[in-house]
Amino acid sequence: MKFKKKKVDLQNPQIYSLDDDFSLIKRFIEGDETTFRLLVQRHKDKVRNLTYLTLGSTDAVDDIAQDVFLTVYNNMNKFRFESQFSTWLYRITVNKCKDHLRKKRIRNIFISIKENEQEPVYHSSHETKDTAEIVRKAIQELPDKLRIPLMLKDLEGLSYQEIAETVNCEIGTVKSRIFRAREGLRDILKPYEKELML
Amino acid sequence: MNKFYKEYEMLSAYVDGELSNEEAKYIEDKLAVSKDLQQKLAELRRVKELSQSSFQKVAESPYFETKLISSLNSESASGFQMKKWIPVLGISLTTIVLMLFLRSNPKFFDTIIEEQKTKLAGLYTENLKPLFITAGLTNEDIFDFALYRKLPLDKERGQYLMLGSNEDGSEYFEIKTASTTGNQNDFEKFVTALDLSEKQKMQMDSILESYAEGMQEQILVNENNTVAISPKLWNYNKAIFADVMAFAKECNGEQFVKIVPAGFHNIDQPQLVEIAQVVRTAKDSDYIFMTPDTIFVETFRFDKEKFDDEMKKVHIELKKNLKEAEKQLKQQDYVIKLEDNIVKLKSKGGWDESFEVFIDTNVCRVHVPNMSYSVPDIPLPDLDELEAQIEEATKNLQSFTIKIPKEGHGRQHFEFRVDVGDSSQKFNYDIDIPNFKTPILPDAFMNDSSMSEIYGFKADSISNMIKLLINDSVIFNQKDFHLQMKEFQKEMRKLREEMLKLQKNLQKEPSKVKSDEPIEI
Numbered sequence: 001m002k003f004k005k006k007k008v009d010l011q012n013p014q015i016y017s018l019d020d021d022f023s024l025i026k027r028f029i030e031g032d033e034t035t036f037r038l039l040v041q042r043h044k045d046k047v048r049n050l051t052y053l054t055l056g057s058t059d060a061v062d063d064i065a066q067d068v069f070l071t072v073y074n075n076m077n078k079f080r081f082e083s084q085f086s087t088w089l090y091r092i093t094v095n096k097c098k099d100h101l102r103k104k105r106i107r108n109i110f111i112s113i114k115e116n117e118q119e120p121v122y123h124s125s126h127e128t129k130d131t132a133e134i135v136r137k138a139i140q141e142l143p144d145k146l147r148i149p150l151m152l153k154d155l156e157g158l159s160y161q162e163i164a165e166t167v168n169c170e171i172g173t174v175k176s177r178i179f180r181a182r183e184g185l186r187d188i189l190k191p192y193e194k195e196l197m198l
Numbered sequence: 199m200n201k202f203y204k205e206y207e208m209l210s211a212y213v214d215g216e217l218s219n220e221e222a223k224y225i226e227d228k229l230a231v232s233k234d235l236q237q238k239l240a241e242l243r244r245v246k247e248l249s250q251s252s253f254q255k256v257a258e259s260p261y262f263e264t265k266l267i268s269s270l271n272s273e274s275a276s277g278f279q280m281k282k283w284i285p286v287l288g289i290s291l292t293t294i295v296l297m298l299f300l301r302s303n304p305k306f307f308d309t310i311i312e313e314q315k316t317k318l319a320g321l322y323t324e325n326l327k328p329l330f331i332t333a334g335l336t337n338e339d340i341f342d343f344a345l346y347r348k349l350p351l352d353k354e355r356g357q358y359l360m361l362g363s364n365e366d367g368s369e370y371f372e373i374k375t376a377s378t379t380g381n382q383n384d385f386e387k388f389v390t391a392l393d394l395s396e397k398q399k400m401q402m403d404s405i406l407e408s409y410a411e412g413m414q415e416q417i418l419v420n421e422n423n424t425v426a427i428s429p430k431l432w433n434y435n436k437a438i439f440a441d442v443m444a445f446a447k448e449c450n451g452e453q454f455v456k457i458v459p460a461g462f463h464n465i466d467q468p469q470l471v472e473i474a475q476v477v478r479t480a481k482d483s484d485y486i487f488m489t490p491d492t493i494f495v496e497t498f499r500f501d502k503e504k505f506d507d508e509m510k511k512v513h514i515e516l517k518k519n520l521k522e523a524e525k526q527l528k529q530q531d532y533v534i535k536l537e538d539n540i541v542k543l544k545s546k547g548g549w550d551e552s553f554e555v556f557i558d559t560n561v562c563r564v565h566v567p568n569m570s571y572s573v574p575d576i577p578l579p580d581l582d583e584l585e586a587q588i589e590e591a592t593k594n595l596q597s598f599t600i601k602i603p604k605e606g607h608g609r610q611h612f613e614f615r616v617d618v619g620d621s622s623q624k625f626n627y628d629i630d631i632p633n634f635k636t637p638i639l640p641d642a643f644m645n646d647s648s649m650s651e652i653y654g655f656k657a658d659s660i661s662n663m664i665k666l667l668i669n670d671s672v673i674f675n676q677k678d679f680h681l682q683m684k685e686f687q688k689e690m691r692k693l694r695e696e697m698l699k700l701q702k703n704l705q706k707e708p709s710k711v712k713s714d715e716p717i718e719i
Contacts, residue, residue, distance in 0.1 A: 058257070
């Protein structure tokens with residue numbers, strides 16, 4: 001007689017190591033503020049890189065990254081332990097970057113009116129020879145709502161689920177946006193299709 | 199959304215490894231048979247490669263953590279500071295907001311205060327009616343008011359309103375309780391001193407009476423023990439004074455110069471007419487309200503027409519039904535207990551800040567703030583000096599004195615004295631009156647109009663004179679007095695007959711008569 005093995009989905013008990021994010025956060029909430037420094041050390045590069053990629057320049061990276069960690073420090077007790085700390089951190093970073101870009105666009109409107117500014121610089125991107133730079137500039141031409149999910153996927157390696165949580169939308173929307181971002185990137189890179197072997 | 203788009207989208211997710219097993223199986227099946235999908239897959243993979251290969255790490259920031267910790271420390275420090283200063287900042291902000299608000303609405307509090315004052319004033323200004331009706335203010339009172347700036351508020355209680363002015367020219371009024379006012383029958387003395395003819399006396403009376411009606415509105419009272427005093431009283435005082443003096447000068451300039459101090463002799467008649475006109479027609483309707491709770495200034499318009507109508511109705515009723523009319527008349531006449539006001543004000547001490555108020559046992563002095571009423575510019579002489587001079591001028595004019603004995607039985611001694619200039623002549627009589635009692639006239643008699651009508655007296659200087667001459671130790675009995683007066687009249691008729699007989703005898707035998715010895719009747 002053959003017994004059919006019943007499949008039981010047992011949830012593994014959560015055991016935190018002393019240095020994982022949740023443990024550090026709990027210790028911080030309990031009053032050990034030294035753990036915050038560990039969290040910063042662990043995540044500062046991700047935050048700075050994401051900021052850099054989102055903004056497309058290094059100008060305000062450190063200012064925004066500092067602001068992100070200050071916000072985390074002041075709101076740590078609001079963290080609900082339902083998602084990865086990195087996801088929460090990315091969400092804060094993305095929102096800070098969006099705010100910065102929105103303010104920058106508004107400033108640019110007035111500067112353009114005032115100085116009768118010429119066409120944006122990135123239109124001359126096709127003159128650049130470096131492939132990586134061509135692609136980076138092409139990525140910068142994508143709208144925020146397409147560029148950010150694409151970067152979170154291709155550069156940070158987040159899952160669709162994590163991206164959805166970071167940008168606060170549905171997984172289906174993330175899937176659609178990433179596809180549209182790639183289609184848009186291909187169109188922008190069309191002039192270089194031979195060099196880039198597209 | 200077309201089918202190809204959906205499949206391309208799935209391919210993109212397939213590249214990312216984000217499809218479920220079923221979806222992966224589905225798309226792999228499609229890829230196996232579709233060159234187009236295969237081509238698309240290759241394209242998407244290439245784009246992903248390019249995207250990933252373009253990644254460039256941002257340069258490291260060696261002082262990132264140091265800066266961050268520094269920012270955190272400064273933030274927490276500033277947070278601590280903020281917490282410490284939150285109450286101060288809150289008060290400061292509130293003050294600034296309030297200042298800005300008050301700057302844009304400077305009359306905000308004034309409006310509130312005025313509204314509240316109006317509400318409060320409404321309570322006290324109800325049913326205000328003149329304290330004096332024309333009949334209640336004698337010419338003597340008006341003359342005394344002109345000269346001595348005093349008005350009787352309640353003769354029975356001996357309460358007087360006195361006007362005064364400080365050395366700096368500011369005005370005040372005071373309510374005094376005094377047993378005697380110090381100045382008696384000065385109007386009579388003044389008229390006598392001027393040696394006015396009957397016609398001129400009537401004219402003088404007429405002048406004083408002409409102000410009586412206007413004076414009515416200057417002091418109003420109601421049942422709430424409120425006394426409203428018009429600042430125009432000061433104007434009336436000066437106008438009446440000037441008017442009386444001008445008339446006196448016109449009637450008997452020679453005597454006027456003797457009794458009135460120098461400096462007031464050149465009164466200008468046209469100026470006087472103008473002043474009197476201004477005073478009588480002034481529309482200023484501010485009153486100083488003295489209540490049991492407070493003293494304040496408020497605009498109030500006395501509806502004279504309405505009051506006159508009410509008085510007319512009372513007079514009509516008077517003719518119809520005397521008793522009913524008397525009741526109504528009493529309703530028109532409030533009994534004001536000013537001493538209560540003074541006691542309450544003294545204990546509470548709440549009044550308009552613009553007043554300076556001094557309260558003593560019998561006096562309440564209120565210094566009047568600067569108000570918008572105009573005082574005619576009349577150079578007033580020193581009234582004390584004037585009083586002394588009138589006294590001096592009329593010193594020798596006391597002409598007739600009667601001395602009546604106290605109570606007794608049988609024959610009583612009466613003395614009549616006639617003074618003419620420096621000479622004096624006395625006539626003494628012993629008259630037999632059974633159960634005689636001196637008809638003393640207490641204060642009530644002086645102010646009792648019914649009594650004064652019966653006995654033909656007016657409550658002015660003449661009655662005061664009589665009062666002074668009679669010893670006040672004897673109890674007055676109205677009925678007895680009436681009987682005694684009848685008996686006295688009989689005796690006087692007998693005396694007259696005897697006197698006539700005596701006169702005849704004297705004509706026959708003049709040597710037997712001595713005028714300074716008692717005459718036996």
